[in-house]
Amino acid sequence: MDLHKFSISQLLDGLKNKQFSSTELTKHYLKRISKHDDDLNSYISVTEDLALKQADAADKRYHDDKALPLDGIPLAHKDIFCTKGVLTTCGSKMLANFEAPYSSTVYERLNSKGMVMLGKTNMDEFAMGSSNETSYFGPVKNPWNLRNVPGGSSGGSAACVSAELAPVATATDTGGSIRQPASLCGLTGIKPTYGRVSRFGMIAFASSLDQGGVLSRSAEDAALVLEAMSGHDPKDSTSLNYEAPDLISDINKPIKGMKIGLPKEFFEKEMPEYSQKSIQQAIEVYKNLGAEFVEISLRNINLSLPIYYIIAPAECSANLSRYDGVRYGYRCNDPKDIDDLFMRTREEGFGAEVKRRILIGTYVLSAGYYDAYYLKAQKCRRLVANDFLEAFEKVDVILSPTTPGTSFKAGEKTNNPLEMYLQDIFTIPANLVGLPGLSIPCGEHEGLPLGMQLIGNSLEEAKLLQFAHSYQLNTDWHKNMPNL
Amino acid sequence: MALTDKELKEIAYLARINVNQNIFPSLKKELQDILALFDELNNADTSDIEAMSHPLDLSQPTREDQVTEVNEREKLQKNAPLVKSGLFLVPKVIDGED
Amino acid sequence: MNNKDIWEPVIGLEIHVQLSTKSKLFSGASTDFGALPNTQACNIDLALPGVLPVLNEEVLRMAIMLGKALNANINSPTAFARKNYFYPDSPKGYQISQMDKPIVEDGYLDIETSKGKKRIGVTRAHLEEDAGKSLHEDFEGFSGIDLNRAGTPLLEIVSEPDIASPEEAVAYLKSIHSIIRYLDISDGNMAEGSMRCDANVSVRKKGEEILGTRTETKNVNSFRFVEKAIEYEIKRQIHQLESGNTITQETRLYDSQNNTTRPMRSKEFANDYRYFPEPDLLPVKLEKEFIEEVLTSMPEMPTQKKERFSTQFNLNEYDADLLSADKDFADFFEEVLKFSVSPKIAANWIMGELSAELNKENLNIKDTKVSSKMLGQLISRIEDSTISGKIAKDVFTKMWSTGKDVDTIIEEEGLKQVTDDKEIESLIDEVIQNNPEQLKQYQSGKDRLFGFFVGQVMKVSKGKANPQQVNDILKVKLEK
Numbered sequence A: 001m002d003l004h005k006f007s008i009s010q011l012l013d014g015l016k017n018k019q020f021s022s023t024e025l026t027k028h029y030l031k032r033i034s035k036h037d038d039d040l041n042s043y044i045s046v047t048e049d050l051a052l053k054q055a056d057a058a059d060k061r062y063h064d065d066k067a068l069p070l071d072g073i074p075l076a077h078k079d080i081f082c083t084k085g086v087l088t089t090c091g092s093k094m095l096a097n098f099e100a101p102y103s104s105t106v107y108e109r110l111n112s113k114g115m116v117m118l119g120k121t122n123m124d125e126f127a128m129g130s131s132n133e134t135s136y137f138g139p140v141k142n143p144w145n146l147r148n149v150p151g152g153s154s155g156g157s158a159a160c161v162s163a164e165l166a167p168v169a170t171a172t173d174t175g176g177s178i179r180q181p182a183s184l185c186g187l188t189g190i191k192p193t194y195g196r197v198s199r200f201g202m203i204a205f206a207s208s209l210d211q212g213g214v215l216s217r218s219a220e221d222a223a224l225v226l227e228a229m230s231g232h233d234p235k236d237s238t239s240l241n242y243e244a245p246d247l248i249s250d251i252n253k254p255i256k257g258m259k260i261g262l263p264k265e266f267f268e269k270e271m272p273e274y275s276q277k278s279i280q281q282a283i284e285v286y287k288n289l290g291a292e293f294v295e296i297s298l299r300n301i302n303l304s305l306p307i308y309y310i311i312a313p314a315e316c317s318a319n320l321s322r323y324d325g326v327r328y329g330y331r332c333n334d335p336k337d338i339d340d341l342f343m344r345t346r347e348e349g350f351g352a353e354v355k356r357r358i359l360i361g362t363y364v365l366s367a368g369y370y371d372a373y374y375l376k377a378q379k380c381r382r383l384v385a386n387d388f389l390e391a392f393e394k395v396d397v398i399l400s401p402t403t404p405g406t407s408f409k410a411g412e413k414t415n416n417p418l419e420m421y422l423q424d425i426f427t428i429p430a431n432l433v434g435l436p437g438l439s440i441p442c443g444e445h446e447g448l449p450l451g452m453q454l455i456g457n458s459l460e461e462a463k464l465l466q467f468a469h470s471y472q473l474n475t476d477w478h479k480n481m482p483n484l
Numbered sequence B: 001m002a003l004t005d006k007e008l009k010e011i012a013y014l015a016r017i018n019v020n021q022n023i024f025p026s027l028k029k030e031l032q033d034i035l036a037l038f039d040e041l042n043n044a045d046t047s048d049i050e051a052m053s054h055p056l057d058l059s060q061p062t063r064e065d066q067v068t069e070v071n072e073r074e075k076l077q078k079n080a081p082l083v084k085s086g087l088f089l090v091p092k093v094i095d096g097e098d
Numbered sequence C: 001m002n003n004k005d006i007w008e009p010v011i012g013l014e015i016h017v018q019l020s021t022k023s024k025l026f027s028g029a030s031t032d033f034g035a036l037p038n039t040q041a042c043n044i045d046l047a048l049p050g051v052l053p054v055l056n057e058e059v060l061r062m063a064i065m066l067g068k069a070l071n072a073n074i075n076s077p078t079a080f081a082r083k084n085y086f087y088p089d090s091p092k093g094y095q096i097s098q099m100d101k102p103i104v105e106d107g108y109l110d111i112e113t114s115k116g117k118k119r120i121g122v123t124r125a126h127l128e129e130d131a132g133k134s135l136h137e138d139f140e141g142f143s144g145i146d147l148n149r150a151g152t153p154l155l156e157i158v159s160e161p162d163i164a165s166p167e168e169a170v171a172y173l174k175s176i177h178s179i180i181r182y183l184d185i186s187d188g189n190m191a192e193g194s195m196r197c198d199a200n201v202s203v204r205k206k207g208e209e210i211l212g213t214r215t216e217t218k219n220v221n222s223f224r225f226v227e228k229a230i231e232y233e234i235k236r237q238i239h240q241l242e243s244g245n246t247i248t249q250e251t252r253l254y255d256s257q258n259n260t261t262r263p264m265r266s267k268e269f270a271n272d273y274r275y276f277p278e279p280d281l282l283p284v285k286l287e288k289e290f291i292e293e294v295l296t297s298m299p300e301m302p303t304q305k306k307e308r309f310s311t312q313f314n315l316n317e318y319d320a321d322l323l324s325a326d327k328d329f330a331d332f333f334e335e336v337l338k339f340s341v342s343p344k345i346a347a348n349w350i351m352g353e354l355s356a357e358l359n360k361e362n363l364n365i366k367d368t369k370v371s372s373k374m375l376g377q378l379i380s381r382i383e384d385s386t387i388s389g390k391i392a393k394d395v396f397t398k399m400w401s402t403g404k405d406v407d408t409i410i411e412e413e414g415l416k417q418v419t420d421d422k423e424i425e426s427l428i429d430e431v432i433q434n435n436p437e438q439l440k441q442y443q444s445g446k447d448r449l450f451g452f453f454v455g456q457v458m459k460v461s462k463g464k465a466n467p468q469q470v471n472d473i474l475k476v477k478l479e480k
Helices: A008-016 A022-040 A048-063 A105-112 A155-162 A179-185 A219-229 A273-288 A301-322 A338-349 A352-365 A370-391 A417-424 A428-433 A461-474 B005-014 B021-043 C057-069 C166-183 C223-242 C288-296 C302-312 C317-325 C327-337 C343-360 C372-383 C389-402 C406-413 C421-434 C436-443 C449-460 C467-479
Strands: A043-046 A074-078 A116-121 A169-173 A188-191 A211-216 A259-263 A292-296 A397-401 A437-445 A448-456 B087-091 C007-018 C081-084 C094-097 C104-113 C116-129 C133-135 C142-146 C153-159 C195-205 C215-220 C251-255 C260-263
Touching: A008 A022, A008 A048, A008 A219, A022 A043, A022 A048, A022 A074, A022 A116, A022 A155, A043 A155, A048 A116, A074 A105, A074 A155, A105 A219, A116 A155, A155 A169, A155 A179, A155 A211, A169 A188, A179 A188, A179 A437, A179 A448, A188 A219, A188 A461, A211 A219, A219 A437, A219 A461, A259 A273, A273 A292, A273 A397, A273 A437, A273 A448, A273 A461, A301 A352, A301 A370, A301 A417, A301 A428, A301 B021, A301 C081, A338 B087, A352 A370, A352 B005, A352 B021, A370 A428, A370 B021, A397 A461, A417 B021, A437 A461, A448 A461, B005 B021, C007 C166, C007 C223, C057 C104, C057 C116, C057 C153, C057 C166, C057 C288, C094 C116, C104 C166, C116 C166, C166 C195, C166 C223, C166 C302, C166 C327, C195 C223, C215 C223, C223 C251, C223 C260, C302 C317, C302 C327, C317 C327, C317 C343, C327 C343, C327 C372, C343 C372, C343 C389, C372 C389, C372 C406, C389 C406, C421 C436, C421 C449, C421 C467, C436 C449, C436 C467, C449 C467
Parallel strands: A074 A116, A074 A169, A259 A292, A259 A397, C215 C251
Antiparallel strands: A043 A116, A169 A211, A188 A211, A188 A437, A397 A448, A437 A448, B087 C142, C007 C153, C007 C195, C081 C094, C104 C116, C116 C153, C133 C142, C195 C215, C251 C260
């Protein structure tokens, strides 16, 4: 049986009907990982023993008729989520030997729904990057073309789901780290409203922007897993005080009569022809489904990139101060005094991109520059938020490309940070404002997939998934998977 | 905006990241390129705009004043680079350092 | 002209008060003092990757009460900020503190010194986390870091530079101490560091408007040291200026052994704390009802208590003032009154005998050897005439040294007052019989000798005869 071709609901049916056991399913995936992941490098750790133990427990519950909602479904966790007793590295030398003594709420929630952890996925160091080339554990390859990047920072999660080395994976998104790799690997990726998914135990990059989410092969799979990991968490003060949203009930509802906004500022940007064509085709699909299109203006949207590259580094410069070689993590050899301990530990333990962002963040917060950079950026952030508020009075969702193009060659942008930053130009605004966004495959170019982005109003993940599912019921782009 | 060597040295120290002298020129160039990106914000009129430091406009929740944590020193110090008698060891700190 | 007449000191105090919550400001770890190193430092206190702070509600109550006691505004929303600096006892590399919107702002406190009353402005009081401790002994070139204290809630109370002398500084500090003790929001123990004081001192020529360059003196951990450190710093600055030097703006440490201050070692670059809004915490919007609930449950403050003591118990201003200044004394006083004794007599005993013994042994009222119950019973025994006031003083001394209660001592020592008329009569008869000469003189008009007879009766009774009864009966007997 090609178990790796099954959707999550098909897998649940199969498990319920005893067509196969969770142990068989888990072994099937573990086998695929050991066969293919040497080429992809999508996993940092494969937790085989733990997975088989969890699968066995799931099988017992099926046997006892006490199955949990997602019982026995394997998944991979981005290595940014702390998992008790398991290596949690965040893709950094700093945490290369860090065994988390506690688990993140996301892990706990999915574990309590019966999901089986296959392993921890590779990522850009501390989630800083758009190509998964900044990982201390080596770059991740794009399964569609091994010379290309899978996107980042959740490149490992994207590559392993796309290569069918996991049915689904958790991921995080600070400026596009779920949606951009989804686009580059031909997946469905959703970043919910800020505060939907608990950040407790999710290693911080930029606290006011970070949000956990899912990379999957369909909107339906994404809905099942996102619903299971969402909901209020008293351990995260910025967690929304709502029950997990119902993402499944309405997913099949038609979108007829609903309004899709097309921000003219996005479409004025220079875009490759294949990109324009794909988006145009998607618009046609939605038109045929009865959706209405409205041109909207997000006047200040072009400020998003500079705003982001002030706020994210500012927050990260403080968030990453705890890596000082004192209580855990990497420590330099023979420090001669306390400053030497701090300075060499951090010089040696962090990679170039992380250090760059810490330095920028330190600079924009420093005396004399705070008002001109940090405060100004926070004010501009309000302008962007106001644009979206206005837009959502007129439309249900906003459609745009997810990325400027398809996946690029490894190494192509590593020496030019600014060029790399442009990868997230369409995805960053949703993070600044805390809005939900998703990417679904909508085309291809020279054998590489391409995605479109849908941004929803606050708390409207269900509507986003409804739009995505309608599209996927009527197109096949999401069914294309790479040949390994 | 031009970033001086002294400024770079100072922010590197504030961030406690040792920066090797020989990468100063290239690093300075990279940082300057990024800083140049920020100039675009100067075109935005933000005169009556309130800063937005967080996407959520909600009030901070609180918890009751209860001790909920137990001693887990052994488990928590398993990852520590250097520990003695339950203390994290660091190069001698001089009292009275500013 | 004395240089004190030319120069005028300008002083501001920053007082850190450790709040006596059960758990920490942002974690559920215990705040108990004296546990083994790092046994009260949980994953949040250790700043493990991925952990997040959750605010302890109790600190809001405490801060609101303090704000009210300082006649200040309570800010809502009040927001937290990150203060960035690296130090091994600061696990996150930043301290969660408050910058733009401190919870308490713009208050004042009235103090009293030998020069009279004065109002000192309170700029702000903000919430923040305490750091851990660095231990320097016995680690062969290493320091040991204990994070038990890390994350303990602090209120930092910042005064305006309204303080003009070391005496005023101490009066202000004592007044703050009295308030936090009254509110029971901190134990205020300066020796254990639960109340710490930094002094900002500058001097300028009298009549000048512009402030001089100031220094910040840290590590001043007793009322006396605050006075000494400021005195020293004023003298030093005046001396510097008069010698034609300038004052360097710097942080100095007080050395209590040599009674000097010395500059802290400074680094190549100045500190730049890079405050910015804490993105892991949202602004706290304090509901009106919440503030009101806190204020109604607020304990009585020193001035209110003084007022009540004088009206309810008819104490004069001096007594009421002395008893209400210290909450523990005031509480002790009210405990004694539970034994239905006269407030005036209770007040005299507390401020007389009890205070004398406490002072003699340098004890806090909390460590008194004669408890409120013991003192209450002692006074009761005077009031029900079991013993005389004079004997009671001896009994008090015995109670203090033995810890025994009043009835046990009366019993053991046979001190019970003689109140039986017949018994007293027979004592008087005996005295009259033994002093025929004096009787004759008395009866021939020498009234002064009445005192002699009283004295003799008391002597024969070993002081135990009830003096009033002795008086009454003696009068009758001698007139016969």
